[in-house]
Amino acid sequence: MSLAFDTEIILSSGVRLATPLAFAALGEYVAERAGCLNISVEAMMLGAAFGSVAVASATGSATLGLLAGVLIGALIALVHANLSHRAEINTFVVGLALNTLVLGLTSYFIASSGFGSHQVAQVRIPVLEDLPVLGSPLFVERWPVYLLLVLVPLTWWLVSRSRWGLELRAAGENPAAADVTGIHVNHRRRQAMLWCGLMAGLGGAHLAVGEVGSFSQNMTAGRGYIVIAAVIFGAWRLGRTLLGCALFGLADALRLALPALGVTLNSQLLAAAPYLLALVAMLAFVASSREPRSLGQPFERSS
Amino acid sequence: MKTLATVLSVAAALLLCALLLVTTGFSPAGALRSIYDGSLANGTALTSTLLYTAPLLLVAVGTCVSTRAGVFSIGQEGQVLIGCFTGAWFALRLAVAGPLMLVVVLLAAAAGGALWAWLSALMYRWRGVNVVVSTLLMVFVAQQLIAFSVGQAWFLQQSKGDKAVVAPQSNQIPEAARLPSFGEYPHISVNLGLIVAVALTALVAVVLARTAWGFRLRLTGLSPAAAQHTGVRTARVTALALVISGAFSGLAGALMLASPIGTYRLQPGMSSNIGWDGLLVALVARNNPWLCAPVALLFGVLRAGGSFLSATGVPFYLVDVVKSLLVLALVVPPVLTGLLRRRPAAVAPQPPVPVEV
Numbered sequence: 001m002s003l004a005f006d007t008e009i010i011l012s013s014g015v016r017l018a019t020p021l022a023f024a025a026l027g028e029y030v031a032e033r034a035g036c037l038n039i040s041v042e043a044m045m046l047g048a049a050f051g052s053v054a055v056a057s058a059t060g061s062a063t064l065g066l067l068a069g070v071l072i073g074a075l076i077a078l079v080h081a082n083l084s085h086r087a088e089i090n091t092f093v094v095g096l097a098l099n100t101l102v103l104g105l106t107s108y109f110i111a112s113s114g115f116g117s118h119q120v121a122q123v124r125i126p127v128l129e130d131l132p133v134l135g136s137p138l139f140v141e142r143w144p145v146y147l148l149l150v151l152v153p154l155t156w157w158l159v160s161r162s163r164w165g166l167e168l169r170a171a172g173e174n175p176a177a178a179d180v181t182g183i184h185v186n187h188r189r190r191q192a193m194l195w196c197g198l199m200a201g202l203g204g205a206h207l208a209v210g211e212v213g214s215f216s217q218n219m220t221a222g223r224g225y226i227v228i229a230a231v232i233f234g235a236w237r238l239g240r241t242l243l244g245c246a247l248f249g250l251a252d253a254l255r256l257a258l259p260a261l262g263v264t265l266n267s268q269l270l271a272a273a274p275y276l277l278a279l280v281a282m283l284a285f286v287a288s289s290r291e292p293r294s295l296g297q298p299f300e301r302s303s
Numbered sequence: 304m305k306t307l308a309t310v311l312s313v314a315a316a317l318l319l320c321a322l323l324l325v326t327t328g329f330s331p332a333g334a335l336r337s338i339y340d341g342s343l344a345n346g347t348a349l350t351s352t353l354l355y356t357a358p359l360l361l362v363a364v365g366t367c368v369s370t371r372a373g374v375f376s377i378g379q380e381g382q383v384l385i386g387c388f389t390g391a392w393f394a395l396r397l398a399v400a401g402p403l404m405l406v407v408v409l410l411a412a413a414a415g416g417a418l419w420a421w422l423s424a425l426m427y428r429w430r431g432v433n434v435v436v437s438t439l440l441m442v443f444v445a446q447q448l449i450a451f452s453v454g455q456a457w458f459l460q461q462s463k464g465d466k467a468v469v470a471p472q473s474n475q476i477p478e479a480a481r482l483p484s485f486g487e488y489p490h491i492s493v494n495l496g497l498i499v500a501v502a503l504t505a506l507v508a509v510v511l512a513r514t515a516w517g518f519r520l521r522l523t524g525l526s527p528a529a530a531q532h533t534g535v536r537t538a539r540v541t542a543l544a545l546v547i548s549g550a551f552s553g554l555a556g557a558l559m560l561a562s563p564i565g566t567y568r569l570q571p572g573m574s575s576n577i578g579w580d581g582l583l584v585a586l587v588a589r590n591n592p593w594l595c596a597p598v599a600l601l602f603g604v605l606r607a608g609g610s611f612l613s614a615t616g617v618p619f620y621l622v623d624v625v626k627s628l629l630v631l632a633l634v635v636p637p638v639l640t641g642l643l644r645r646r647p648a649a650v651a652p653q654p655p656v657p658v659e660v
Contacts, residue, residue, distance in 0.1 A: 037435060039377070089634055092377055092435060093586045096579060097627045097634075104623025105323075111618035112327050225443060232436060268454070272447035275440040282432045296435055 018249025027199025034192030035172035042224025045204030073201015172292035308636035341611025356603035362581020365551025372544030373524035378438025380578025381445035386556020389415030416553015
């Protein structure tokens with residue numbers, strides 16, 4: 001086997017492992033900019049993965065399954081957002097309870113019933129797919145991957161250029177000031193969470209009916225937490241966050257591929273890499289970091 | 304009204320679980336029966352419930368300390384694992400004879416958990432790293448550290464002996480490092496771990512409620528600004544609270560390692576989510592150390608009873624569903640009744656209050 005061939009294999013599995021992360025990171029990025037440190041991404045991805053395979057099995061259409069997954073992500077987001085920004089229950093606790101609940105529910109259902117295998121269609125981009133090395137990793141993919149081409153600029157525009165995004169960032173930076181200028185802080189936060197649910201749902205559904213084609217117990221296996229790490233690693237900037245996702249996807253691909261290639265690199269170190277990198281990034285970039293100043297803090301009007 | 308709302312929402316949660324069972328073709332009564340059989344029905348069952356209660360209680364009480372100081376940490380699971388790790392390392396590498404060995408293991412585990420939490424406190428102090436984020440990330444680092452240590456022959460991997468295959472786990476810790484139990488097995492037997500956990504719970508409750516240090520800690524949690532004005536060194540108090548919470552979680556890890564819950568070996572995943580559950584226990588108990596005991600017992604019942612569920616064909620994961628629905632059911636009602644009561648007041652015009660930004 002040639003080096004080019006190995007690279008192509010690892011790249012292609014890296015892209016496959018990174019895309020669900022990238023979708024969910026688009027959501028988590030928005031949520032965190034609004035000040036919601038949302039730790040139920042894991043629940044959203046897992047619930048969506050389960051829902052997408054369930055609906056795909058029931059209807060025979062993987063695309064409908066994908067849609068159902070997105071809706072389930074949104075549903076979990078609505079539950080989380082209402083409990084933490086309307087009822088003002090500690091958001092981390094709600095997140096943890098939701099993570100446990102969804103893990104329990106999906107494991108319960110998958111243990112007592114099985115689903116068939118469904119996968120959305122693959123799209124090959126003509127001409128480009130013949131490129132050496134990069135051809136098959138980037139241009140032969142399940143179609144939802146290409147949604148990133150739309151969703152990434154859209155997310156960037158929403159957060160950085162739209163009025164809604166400005167209000168959202170204000171809610172994340174200084175909710176008291178935002179409130180004084182007439183922005184309904186908790187409305188914005190709930191909307192940001194909804195976007196997070198849609199995107200994390202898409203990520204989870206894409207993992208299930210896009211890349212894998214079936215559901216297995218706890219199939220997201222902590223990817224939601226990696227997404228949180230990616231946003232931190234990206235210092236709350238969209239480009240760096242997506243770079244983080246790519247990096248973490250590649251590290252995962254290496255961890256899986258290296259033993260087969262006869263290279264011994266510590267697999268635990270590679271598995272811990274995303275979390276270590278996120279910690280290092282927080283320590284290193286603190287001066288230039290754009291951490292939303294009220295990240296994770298609830299907002300309650302004082303009068 | 305609050306009690307009524309709580310009763311109603313717990314009933315709703317249980318009804319949902321029953322509905323889940325019925326729609327998947329199982330009998331709710333049967334499931335309840337098997338949870339009861341596995342957790343409370345006889346001495347052996349009760350013993351296993353109490354075994355799970357002890358580490359849950361320790362994690363929860365530690366969480367009370369940090370949360371009361373206004374530090375929200377979600378890294379207990381990692382601290383439990385590090386407790387298992389340091390406890391196992393000292394038990395396997397240190398040749399101390401007699402009861403001193405057990406003391407060393409417990410102290411080492413507590414120190415390990417404390418150290419792990421201290422790293423987060425340090426990152427906050429040094430660079431202002433968000434504590435929620437750093438404690439969460441450290442959980443996954445801890446998981447990989449355990450997986451690494453039991454995969455290396457020079458570190459903590461099981462020595463080969465006469466077996467050809469070496470599993471990713473450590474050797475069994477020596478007899479002297481295990482927590483003794485009191486009582487005969489057909490009846491209830493109480494593990495030393497439970498006694499330690501209950502004693503520490505009482506200690507924390509008294510220290511928090513009755514001592515000057517406890518007052519400073521609570522004041523820091525309630526109003527850091529006010530605490531600082533009265534001369535409390537809030538940074539030191541919060542860091543210490545986080546470290547204490549880590550020590551309690553680490554000690555819980557020692558209980559997972561040295562009591563008959565596990566296999567007396569260091570294994571990846573041996574914390575079995577005790578850290579996450581302990582955090583939920585503290586939450587349900589509203590960070591009141593005394594209340595942590597009954598809630599930990601309830602979670603212990605679910606854990607011990609859950610293993611009996613599979614006998615009736617119900618997937619074990621039902622326990623996770625019950626647990627998380629119960630948590631939500633116990634957390635939501637006070638807030639909702641509070642909201643209902645507050646709403647009329649919010650509509651009435653109020654004089655402007657100066658806001659300090």
